[in-house]
Every structure is written in C-alpha cells, then in structure tokens.
Amino acid sequence: MSMQDTAQGVWEDYDNFIARFHRDSYADGFTEFYTRNAAFYQAVSEDKDVSSLADAVAQAFSSLLEEERSRSKRSNLQMNGNLFMVIYVLPGLYEKLPGEKAGEVVKVFTDAWEKAFPGNKLEGTSKDSIQEGFRKKLCYITTAVCENRNMGTSCEELQLIRSFRDEYMASFPEGRALIEEYYDIAPTIVKRIGKAPNPDSIYGMIWQEYIRPCVDKIKEGDLSGCMDLYCRMVENLRELFIYHYKRG
Numbered sequence: 001m002s003m004q005d006t007a008q009g010v011w012e013d014y015d016n017f018i019a020r021f022h023r024d025s026y027a028d029g030f031t032e033f034y035t036r037n038a039a040f041y042q043a044v045s046e047d048k049d050v051s052s053l054a055d056a057v058a059q060a061f062s063s064l065l066e067e068e069r070s071r072s073k074r075s076n077l078q079m080n081g082n083l084f085m086v087i088y089v090l091p092g093l094y095e096k097l098p099g100e101k102a103g104e105v106v107k108v109f110t111d112a113w114e115k116a117f118p119g120n121k122l123e124g125t126s127k128d129s130i131q132e133g134f135r136k137k138l139c140y141i142t143t144a145v146c147e148n149r150n151m152g153t154s155c156e157e158l159q160l161i162r163s164f165r166d167e168y169m170a171s172f173p174e175g176r177a178l179i180e181e182y183y184d185i186a187p188t189i190v191k192r193i194g195k196a197p198n199p200d201s202i203y204g205m206i207w208q209e210y211i212r213p214c215v216d217k218i219k220e221g222d223l224s225g226c227m228d229l230y231c232r233m234v235e236n237l238r239e240l241f242i243y244h245y246k247r248g
Contacts, residue, residue: 004060041095045096086123091124130187139158142162178234182234
C-alpha cells in the first residue's frame with residue numbers, strides 16, 4: 001500500500017467516528033479506528049519517513065476540503081478535521097509509540113497540520129486522558145471558560161456552578177437528564193471551541209451570556225432561573241458545536 005493510500009485510509013468514515021465521541025461509545029470507536037489503521041501506525045513506528053506521512057495525512061484532508069465550495073461549510077469541515085485529529089489520529093500515536101518518542105512524532109504531525117492549515121494549531125493527548133475526562137465528569141465548559149479568563153480552577157464562580165449542578169440540578173429528574181447530556185457533549189464542545197479561529201471570543205460570549213448571569217442568580221437565590229439559563233446554554237452550544245457538518 002502506498003503512503004498516499006495509507007494516509008487516505010485514515011480519513012475513511014471519519015464523520016461516523018466523530019459522531020461516536022461520547023462517553024459510552026468513544027472507547028469502542030477508538031479501538032475500531034486504531035485497528036482499521038494498523039498499517040498506518042506500523043509505518044509510523046518503523047520510522048518510514050514520518051514527516052512525509054504527516055504531510056500526506058494533512059494533504060488527504062485538504063483534498064476533502066477542496067471538494068466543498070461553501071465557505072461556511074468549509075469552516076465547519078475544518079473544525080471536524082481538527083477534532084478528528086485530536087481525538088483519534090494523535091491518540092493513536094500515543095497508543096503505538098513509547099512515551100518520549102510519541103511526543104516527538106505527535107509534534108511532527110501537529111506541525112505538518114498547522115503548516116497545511118495556518119491558524120489551526122493542535123495539541124495531542126492520549127486516549128486514556130480523554131477517557132479519564134469522561135470518567136471524572138468534569139465541569140468542562142465552565143472550567144474552560146474560567147481557565148481562558150485566567151481565573152484558575154478553584155475560583156468562586158466555578159465552585160458555585162459545580163455545587164449548583166451537583167446539589168440542586170441533580171435533585172430533579174430533568175436536571176439529572178441534563179447533567180447526563182452535558183457530560184456526554186461537553187468534551188466535544190470544548191475541543192471544538194479550542195480548534196476554532198476565535199476561541200477567546202467564544203469563551204467571552206459564554207461568560208457574558210451564561211456563566212456570569214448563572215453565578216449572579218445563584219447568589220441571589222434564584223436557582224430555578226439559573227437552571228433555565230443553564231439549559232439554554234447547553235442547548236445553544238449543542239446547536240453550535242455538536243451538529244457538525246457532514247459531507248453529501
């Protein structure tokens with residue numbers, strides 16, 4: 001199999017793999033992807049011109065982008081590609097290669113990606129780290145907003161939102177259902193925001209429209225009002241970042 005064919009195979013059925021990035025389906029999805037692309041990862045592990053392989057993977061996705069004429073759809077497709085690299089392709093490198101070597105090779109791939117798609121800087125992480133995030137049920141979006149604003153992960157706002165979620169929302173059936181949905185989609189939302197051209201603006205919007213008003217309502221004792229606003233946040237962010245563009 002040629003290098004181009006091996007790289008092209010990485011993108012086979014990638015839309016469906018992205019759709020499986022949820023707490024209950026990611027592990028099986030990753031295993032299927034990794035097994036399907038065993039030849040690709042074997043070639044990388046054997047140092048078969050890793051730089052050229054990285055360029056070929058980026059070029060294979062570039063060809064998919066060129067098929068889409070709509071600028072807005074191309075932007076959505078680019079976000080899909082970024083996400084796919086971060087949750088499948090790069091974790092596969094950590095799965096195949098030993099520690100230091102994996103980090104070196106991941107950098108070759110992220111550099112090639114940014115060269116092919118300027119402004120789209122990726123960071124690699126392992127499959128285990130991604131799964132650990134699902135298991136810990138982190139307050140992904142609020143944490144990401146607070147970190148973006150250099151407020152830290154122990155700030156009052158984050159603690160109030162967590163307590164509200166775990167103590168008030170969890171006491172209602174509809175609240176528990178929303179929390180479960182949030183745990184399912186929040187990691188994808190945060191990763192998509194991180195790969196967008198304007199993450200600071202997006203996090204600023206979430207802070208102004210949702211997080212700060214929620215905190216104000218908690219302090220005022222308006223917990224039902226906070227829950228309504230929290231529901232709107234989850235729904236709006238799901239529409240913006242989960243309904244990803246599919247070709248065809």
